[in-house]
Amino acid sequence: MNTQQNTQYTVTGNVEHFTISDVTRENPDFRRVLWTGKYAQIVAMTIPVGGEIGDEVHETTDQILTFVSGTGTADLAGHSHDIGVGDQCAVPAGTQHNFRNTGDEPLVLYTVYSPPEHAPDGVYATKEEADTAEAAGLDEPPAGEPI
Numbered sequence: 001m002n003t004q005q006n007t008q009y010t011v012t013g014n015v016e017h018f019t020i021s022d023v024t025r026e027n028p029d030f031r032r033v034l035w036t037g038k039y040a041q042i043v044a045m046t047i048p049v050g051g052e053i054g055d056e057v058h059e060t061t062d063q064i065l066t067f068v069s070g071t072g073t074a075d076l077a078g079h080s081h082d083i084g085v086g087d088q089c090a091v092p093a094g095t096q097h098n099f100r101n102t103g104d105e106p107l108v109l110y111t112v113y114s115p116p117e118h119a120p121d122g123v124y125a126t127k128e129e130a131d132t133a134e135a136a137g138l139d140e141p142p143a144g145e146p147i
Contacts, residue, residue, distance in 0.1 A: 007019040007022040007023050007026070008023050008034070014035075014037065016034075016035050018034065018035075018042070020042075020068075020110055021068050023110075024044045024069075024108055024109065025068055025069055025108055027044040027045075027046055027108070028046060028125070029044070029045075029046060029123055029124060029125050030045060030046060030047070030048075030051075030124050030126050030127050030129070030130055031043060031044075031045050031122060031123070031130050032044045032045075032122070032123045032124075033118050033119065033120055033121065033123070034110070036120035036141075038115075039114055039115055040112055040113065040114040040115065040116065041112070041113045041115075041117060041118065041120075041141070042110060042111075042112055043110065043112075043113065043117075043118060043122075044109075044110050045108070045109050045110070045111065046106050046107070046108050047070070047100075047106060047107040047108075047109075048101065048106055049103065049104060049105065051100075051101050051107075051127060052099065052100040052101065053097075053098055053127075054098060054127065055075070055096065055097075055098040056096070056097065056098065057096050057097070058091075058093055058094075058113070059093060059094055060093050061093055061113050061114065061115060061117050062090070062091065062092055062093050062113070063090075063091040063097075063111055063112070063114075063117070064088065064089070064091070064112045065088065065089045065091070065099065065109050065110075065111045066088045066111070067083050067084060067085055067087045067088070067107065067108070067109045068085060068108050068109060068110065069106065070084070070085075070103050070105050070106050070108055071083065071084045071085075071101075071102060071103035071107065072084075072099055072100050072101045072102050072103060073100045073102050074097070074098075074099055075096075075097060075098040075099070075100070076089065076091065076095065076096075076097050077095050077096055077097070083099065083107075115141065116141035116142060117141055118139050118141060119133075119138065119139045119140055119141065119142075120141075120142055122139050124139075
Protein backbone atom coordinates (compact mmCIF):
# COMPACT_ATOMS: atom_id res chain seq x y z
CA MET A 1 0.00 0.00 0.00
CA ASN A 2 1.30 3.45 -0.88
CA THR A 3 1.58 5.68 2.20
CA GLN A 4 2.69 8.79 0.33
CA GLN A 5 1.00 11.91 1.75
CA ASN A 6 1.24 14.22 -1.28
CA THR A 7 -1.97 15.74 -2.56
CA GLN A 8 -1.05 14.91 -6.17
CA TYR A 9 1.52 12.59 -7.72
CA THR A 10 2.06 10.53 -10.84
CA VAL A 11 1.75 6.80 -10.34
CA THR A 12 2.97 5.84 -13.83
CA GLY A 13 2.52 7.33 -17.30
CA ASN A 14 -0.73 9.31 -17.29
CA VAL A 15 -2.03 7.65 -14.09
CA GLU A 16 -2.43 10.33 -11.41
CA HIS A 17 -3.43 10.25 -7.76
CA PHE A 18 -5.19 13.29 -6.26
CA THR A 19 -6.45 14.23 -2.86
CA ILE A 20 -8.98 16.15 -4.89
CA SER A 21 -10.50 18.31 -2.16
CA ASP A 22 -7.03 19.53 -1.11
CA VAL A 23 -5.78 20.10 -4.66
CA THR A 24 -8.98 21.97 -5.50
CA ARG A 25 -8.95 24.16 -2.36
CA GLU A 26 -5.28 25.08 -3.04
CA ASN A 27 -6.07 26.20 -6.62
CA PRO A 28 -6.01 30.02 -6.92
CA ASP A 29 -6.94 30.03 -10.62
CA PHE A 30 -10.30 30.52 -12.29
CA ARG A 31 -9.63 27.34 -14.29
CA ARG A 32 -6.79 24.82 -14.01
CA VAL A 33 -6.76 21.53 -15.90
CA LEU A 34 -5.50 18.84 -13.53
CA TRP A 35 -5.64 15.76 -15.74
CA THR A 36 -6.69 14.84 -19.27
CA GLY A 37 -7.36 11.38 -20.65
CA LYS A 38 -8.81 10.17 -23.92
CA TYR A 39 -12.41 10.18 -22.65
CA ALA A 40 -12.45 12.48 -19.60
CA GLN A 41 -10.81 15.51 -17.99
CA ILE A 42 -10.55 16.84 -14.42
CA VAL A 43 -10.52 20.60 -13.94
CA ALA A 44 -10.31 22.71 -10.74
CA MET A 45 -12.07 26.07 -10.65
CA THR A 46 -12.14 28.99 -8.24
CA ILE A 47 -14.94 31.49 -8.86
CA PRO A 48 -14.36 34.84 -7.10
CA VAL A 49 -17.03 36.55 -5.01
CA GLY A 50 -19.60 38.00 -7.40
CA GLY A 51 -18.18 35.97 -10.30
CA GLU A 52 -19.62 33.22 -12.45
CA ILE A 53 -18.55 30.46 -14.79
CA GLY A 54 -20.64 32.04 -17.53
CA ASP A 55 -23.82 30.91 -19.24
CA GLU A 56 -22.88 28.10 -21.63
CA VAL A 57 -23.87 24.90 -23.40
CA HIS A 58 -21.45 22.05 -24.17
CA GLU A 59 -23.12 20.37 -27.14
CA THR A 60 -21.17 17.08 -26.98
CA THR A 61 -19.71 17.05 -23.46
CA ASP A 62 -21.24 15.86 -20.20
CA GLN A 63 -20.06 17.69 -17.07
CA ILE A 64 -20.15 16.77 -13.37
CA LEU A 65 -19.34 19.57 -10.90
CA THR A 66 -18.54 18.98 -7.21
CA PHE A 67 -18.39 21.96 -4.83
CA VAL A 68 -15.75 21.93 -2.06
CA SER A 69 -15.94 25.48 -0.66
CA GLY A 70 -18.21 28.52 -0.80
CA THR A 71 -21.84 29.01 -1.79
CA GLY A 72 -23.60 30.01 -4.95
CA THR A 73 -26.45 29.49 -7.35
CA ALA A 74 -26.73 26.87 -10.08
CA ASP A 75 -28.71 27.84 -13.17
CA LEU A 76 -29.59 24.59 -14.94
CA ALA A 77 -31.91 24.40 -17.95
CA GLY A 78 -33.91 27.44 -16.82
CA HIS A 79 -34.11 26.46 -13.13
CA SER A 80 -32.04 28.01 -10.31
CA HIS A 81 -31.14 26.55 -6.93
CA ASP A 82 -28.60 27.10 -4.16
CA ILE A 83 -25.33 25.16 -4.10
CA GLY A 84 -22.71 24.68 -1.41
CA VAL A 85 -20.04 22.40 0.01
CA GLY A 86 -20.66 18.76 -0.85
CA ASP A 87 -23.18 19.46 -3.60
CA GLN A 88 -22.76 17.91 -7.02
CA CYS A 89 -24.47 18.85 -10.28
CA ALA A 90 -24.60 16.57 -13.33
CA VAL A 91 -25.04 18.54 -16.56
CA PRO A 92 -25.79 16.43 -19.65
CA ALA A 93 -24.43 17.53 -23.03
CA GLY A 94 -26.65 20.14 -24.66
CA THR A 95 -27.91 21.62 -21.36
CA GLN A 96 -27.70 25.38 -20.77
CA HIS A 97 -25.99 26.09 -17.45
CA ASN A 98 -24.19 28.66 -15.31
CA PHE A 99 -22.80 28.65 -11.77
CA ARG A 100 -22.64 31.94 -9.89
CA ASN A 101 -20.83 32.80 -6.67
CA THR A 102 -23.42 34.51 -4.47
CA GLY A 103 -21.49 34.05 -1.23
CA ASP A 104 -18.81 36.02 0.58
CA GLU A 105 -15.86 33.72 -0.18
CA PRO A 106 -14.57 32.03 -3.36
CA LEU A 107 -16.75 29.26 -4.81
CA VAL A 108 -14.35 26.34 -5.27
CA LEU A 109 -15.14 23.23 -7.28
CA TYR A 110 -13.76 20.51 -9.44
CA THR A 111 -15.44 19.29 -12.56
CA VAL A 112 -15.17 16.21 -14.73
CA TYR A 113 -15.79 16.64 -18.45
CA SER A 114 -16.43 13.70 -20.73
CA PRO A 115 -15.02 13.96 -23.31
CA PRO A 116 -12.38 16.61 -22.48
CA GLU A 117 -13.44 20.22 -23.02
CA HIS A 118 -10.20 22.19 -22.55
CA ALA A 119 -6.53 22.15 -23.53
CA PRO A 120 -4.60 19.67 -21.35
CA ASP A 121 -2.23 22.34 -20.02
CA GLY A 122 -4.86 25.05 -19.58
CA VAL A 123 -4.30 27.35 -16.59
CA TYR A 124 -6.14 30.67 -16.49
CA ALA A 125 -5.99 33.00 -13.50
CA THR A 126 -9.20 34.83 -14.43
CA LYS A 127 -12.38 34.27 -16.40
CA GLU A 128 -11.27 36.99 -18.79
CA GLU A 129 -8.03 35.11 -19.56
CA ALA A 130 -9.98 31.87 -20.08
CA ASP A 131 -12.51 33.56 -22.38
CA THR A 132 -9.73 35.19 -24.41
CA ALA A 133 -7.92 31.87 -24.86
CA GLU A 134 -11.15 30.16 -25.94
CA ALA A 135 -11.98 32.93 -28.43
CA ALA A 136 -8.47 32.67 -29.91
CA GLY A 137 -8.72 28.88 -30.28
CA LEU A 138 -5.97 28.33 -27.68
CA ASP A 139 -8.08 26.24 -25.29
CA GLU A 140 -9.03 23.31 -27.50
CA PRO A 141 -9.26 19.76 -26.16
CA PRO A 142 -6.88 17.13 -27.51
CA ALA A 143 -7.93 14.81 -30.31
CA GLY A 144 -7.09 11.16 -30.52
CA GLU A 145 -4.88 9.24 -28.11
CA PRO A 146 -4.55 9.93 -24.36
CA ILE A 147 -2.15 12.59 -23.17
